Amino acid sequence: MGRAFINHGALHLNSQQTIRLAVIDDDSGFMTVLGKRTDTAGWQKRVLSSAIPPEELVAMKLHALLLNPAVLGDEAWDYLERVCRMLPDLGVIVCTGSSTVAQRVRALRIGVDDWITKPCHPEEAMARIEAVSRRRRRSHPNVEVGPLMAGEMEIRADRFQAFVNGGSLDLTRREFELLQLLAESRGQVLERETIYQRVWGYAMAHGDRSVDVFIRKLRQKLERRSPGWGYIHTHFGVGYRFDPEPVTDTTLHGPEAHMPGDGTGASLEDQELHVST
């Protein structure tokens, strides 16, 4: 179940992009400081103490790679060249102590995107990594994340639409964004304020019922195309939770048909107060 990550708050006008970065360096001091900052920024970072085959880098789906050639010794140039050739879309930043113009030029010509000289402020290192990743993303705007499956439904970001065995739900933009947010946070209870903030992009006015209204619209469309499944659950006094589950037709008001939760919701599982329709 590897979902969860990816651009969470990237619903729309978000400049903050979470970056997947790998670092090959052994400078523990620098690593510590940098690590602190990247964590704060919410980046996904992986520290490696030695070169790993480019093939594995591919599997990591990185945005950028920061490496200190000193760690690799003689193979550094060869390694750099192979990485740049195999992963033209990966942002490669070299970070080293001293260096000559010739070395820097050579690296840049090989395909390296930036060369930072230590000592350097971690903030600048991050800004440069961001800059490189930004450019990289701009070139390939359509390497979209695969469709997201939920119950009988398939959510396709590239079409701004959700489908149930081939049939579109005909969601409007807002409806889609709301659904996407919910689905990305599957299992989590989201408060109205949070939802509004992330889908609408600004703070919710007191007493605004928009979220409720859109939840209703979603439920209607979902119900029509995929009856037999419950997707959006209401948590009284709190908010909503997305969790696709086949409708256990317990007409009896019984004490909840305790579905095996996926765990993400942990202790909230039993708070199930009422399930839509």
Next chain:
Amino acid sequence: MGRAFINHGALHLNSQQTIRLAVIDDDSGFMTVLGKRTDTAGWQKRVLSSAIPPEELVAMKLHALLLNPAVLGDEAWDYLERVCRMLPDLGVIVCTGSSTVAQRVRALRIGVDDWITKPCHPEEAMARIEAVSRRRRRSHPNVEVGPLMAGEMEIRADRFQAFVNGGSLDLTRREFELLQLLAESRGQVLERETIYQRVWGYAMAHGDRSVDVFIRKLRQKLERRSPGWGYIHTHFGVGYRFDPEPVTDTTLHGPEAHMPGDGTGASLEDQELHVST
């Protein structure tokens, strides 16, 4: 039509190494040395002694801009910001004497791609400019020359034209580029901003309706030559999607005429949000 031009802005760059660069600096010494090298490398360089409006930069179809903020004085930040916002695809490199980490970070976050500190070797400056431009060019690795088929239409990049059984659609340059972009992204919903950015080469001004107007022109020409097919679909509040499909003349308001898709896009082919006519 005497087009036969070269690479316009965004679509299809030839993979020549020649770089179109503009420099805003008044350091004659550096300019001279750099100029010599760029000439040798065959770059097209334009030296400006002061800021020029971003609109004119657009017209220059640059790959990169190297500028010394000292020349602009107080307006430097504002200018940088405007340029980066308006030309997201332009490589922007700042080259200055002394600077602080804070300044560099600010610039990089604004959208600047690299910050070089003088004194610097012109060779390194060039290598960095290349590195920045390289990312940009990689955008459209579209090397395929073969004609692109879509419905009854044949799109020939080599002719800057589209045909329907032999007859040309008489597309103008912009129309063709728009059509090509759409067709290359067949099945995907493209937002207006994206379209504008990629076809026009710079950021769309708020409220610009050019994309809509060109979509209309395309639809008209397509309709005239190939009635019976729907090519461009509107996604309300989002953008447009190209997906050729025979017109299912369901005049009946019936509950969806579930056409089995033509197959190109797997099982989701049918289902329109709104189909323009």
Next chain:
DNA sequence: TGACCTGTGAAAATCCTGTGAACGCAGGGG
């Protein structure tokens, strides 16, 4: 039961897209 919440339906307010036409510019002829 009373105070709150949430689900609904529908009206009202906004926003978005399709269009037709006017403008301005640049190139080609005359």
Next chain:
DNA sequence: CCCCTGCGTTCACAGGATTTTCACAGGTCA
């Protein structure tokens, strides 16, 4: 050098689609 023509931009409007807002009804909790 001036006029004509093709193209790309901008505008303003009309018809719809989508969002918000409201007033209520029905549930939930203490």
